Amino acid sequence: MRQQTDRGKDSKPRRITAEQVAKAAGVSRSAVSRAFTPGAYVDKAKRERILFVAQELGYRPNALAAGLQSNGRSNLVAIVTGDLVNHFDSEILARLMQGLNAMGKWPVVLGGSDDISEADVLGVLGYPLDALILRGGSVGESVATHCAKLNIPVIVSGRNMQTEGVDSVCCDNERGAEIAVQQLLGRGCRQLGYIGGLTYLSSDQERRAGFEAAMATAGMAPVAMLQSDYSFEGGYAAVKNLLSQTTEIDGLFCANDAMALGAMSAAQKEFGLKVPNDLAIIGFDDIAMAAWPSFNLSTIRNDMDRTVSHILRLLGERLDAPDKASETIRIEPQFIARGTH
Structure with a gap:
């Protein structure tokens, strides 16, 4: 019929x-x-x-209308994410979506690039969101103010936002960088370099600060401090440029795994260096690719499962108690020893 x-x-x-x-x-x-x-x-x-x-x-x-009528909730949760070319962002997004679905929530993904604007985020607030998970590092704190006026809870991931009613989950980036330096020095490296990512992101600022502090504590100065864009290609280009100018470097800390993999490829293919004998390399994040046998990258683990677990817990608690005090979670970094240091 x-x-x-x-x-x-x-x-x-x-x-x-x-x-x-x-x-x-x-x-x-x-x-x-x-x-x-x-x-x-x-x-x-x-x-x-x-x-x-x-x-x-x-x-x-219409599940949306039914939910709003029964308990005032839409079950829609917006996720503002960074550049999905960054493997860490794409992997953690997948875990977040799976976790939200298990909670009976429907993820609405916004972004996918590092140049997402505040106006883009404000646009999604026109929908009856249960909450907003903010992973876009460049979006300003004023977004949280708009959400507060609309009674939309905000969970920030990847940085610490000191705003009333906003919960944050972030890796202890400075500590992770300090561990990386200690591991390189413990291996016998004395000429260390740093390759950072996008300078406006708090994660890069903290990792750079941790690297510089650890070097100062050791009474040493870096051989090189370079900035790139968190991509494999960026890491490759940075090391190609660096080693074209000097070979006085035996240890390299990269602010994420993608750049570390690019750095390792450039050192091996462009200059015939052996990793780690000629150049030890440590990354940051521990993306799935880092453990592939062809890379076997030593890295600082930014635990995705623990991060997502805390985000989901904070989300549930915030929905149950909207006026509870803000909570900040710092994920303890862990050194993962593999074959590049």
Whole structure:
């Protein structure tokens, strides 16, 4: 059984409504609603008739409207993410989406690049969000102010935002960089260099500060301090340029794994260096690719599972208690020894 819908010559078919199902099934609109509501009473034969007609017409209840009517929640959670070319961002996004789905939430992903603007974020606030998870490092704290006015909880991941009512989950980046320097020095390296990422991101600022502090504590000065863009290609180009000018470097700390993998490839392919004998390299994040046998990259683990677990916990607690005090979680970094140091 098919029902014709009214539409103009050039218009697209509209979504089938509960009223249309009720009319085709010969029942009331409320009977259709009860047929799709778990636990609601409706005669068995009538329910079967309604569900059959609904399937034939292609009707599905509006879950968003139903949620807002029942408990005031849409189950929509926006995730503002950074550049998904960055393997860490893409891997943690996948874990976040899986975790939100397990909570019965529907992720709305916004971004996918590092140049996402505040206006882009404010645009999604027009939807009835349950919460906003902010992973875009360049978005200003004023976004949290807008969310507060709309009673939309904000969970910040990847940096610490000192704003009332905002919860933060972030790796202890400075400590991670200090561990990397200690590991390189412990191996016997004395000529150390640093390759950082995008300077406006707090993660790079903290990792650079940790590297410089650890070097100062050791009474040493870096051979080179370079900035790149967190990409494999950026790391490759930075080391190619560096080693073209000097070979007085035996240890390299890169602010993320992608750049470390690019640095390792450039050292081996462009200059025939052996890693780690000629040049020891340590990355940061511990993305899945770092453990591949062809790379076997030593790195600082920025634990994704623990990060996502804390984000989801904070989200649930914030939804249950909107006025609770802000909480900041610092994830302890861990050195993962593999074959490049």
